[in-house]
Amino acid sequence: MLTKRIIPCLDIKDGRTVKGVNFEGLRDAGDPVELAIRYSDEGADELVFLDITATKEKRKTLVRLVKDIARHINIPFTVGGGIKSVEEISDLLNAGADKVSLNSAIVKEPDLITRASDRFGSQCIVAAIDAKREDDSWTVYIKGGSEPTGIDALEWMQEVERRGAGEILLTSMDRDGTKSGFDLELLHETNQRVRIPVIASGGAGDESHCVDAVHKGNADAVLAASIFHFQEIEIKHLKQSMEKEGIAVRI
16 A cells, blocks of 8 residues: 655745745745754655746755755755756756746646656656635646746646656645645545546645645645644654554555
8 A cells, every 4th residue: 555645845935934824924934954854853754946936036946955954954955946947957957956946937838848857757756836715716826926827737737647647746725824724625636537646735734734635635645834834733643644544554
C-alpha cells in the first residue's frame, strides 16, 4: 500500500516564509531554511517551496535559496514560482530541487508540460492549479491567485494529465488559510477525473481535516502551511492520528 504524504509548504516572498488568507493579508512566518530543516527533522515526507510573487513581479525563482534549502534537507523538495521555460526547470533541478511546480506558464503555454516531462520525466513535473468556486464549477486562477482565466479547473486537470504532468497540486482558493477544512467536493471531483496523484491544499486547520482529505477526498497527499509554521499541529502527531484512522503513513 502506498503511504499518504504530509507536505509542509513554504510560501516565499522577499526571501521570507509568509502566510495569508485567501491569498491575501500575508504575514511573516519565519526563515525558510530554518523551517525546512525543522520539517525535515520532524518527519515531513516532502517540502514544497513556492516563490509566490515571482510570476506577478516577473522575477525568476530564487535559485540561491533553493540551493541553500536543498543542502540542509534529505527529503524530496518541489519548487515553483515564475518558471517559464525548460531551461529554468533545468536550473532548478540542478540547484537541488527534485520536482518543479508549474502554474501560470503552463496555462499560457500548455506544451511546456509535454516538453518538460519528455526531457526530465513526468515524475519531476507538478501541475499546480489554483481553483476558485464560481457557481457550480471551479475556475483556474494564475499569477498568485490574482487573475482569473475563465478555464474550467476540472477540464484543465484532465488536460495537464494528458500532456504529461506527473502530479497535481490542487489549491482551493476559497479555503486557503481559513483552517475550515479542505474542499472535499473539489477533491472528489478531481479524483473522479484523473489518475495521477493529487496533493490537497488549502484549508487545513486540524488533524481531522487531513484525515477527511484522504478518506473522503481521496487525496494522495495533504499540504499545509500555517498549522505547521506556527506549531499548531506537530507532524508526528498528525501522522499518528492518520495511522489510527487506517491511513498508511511513513512514521
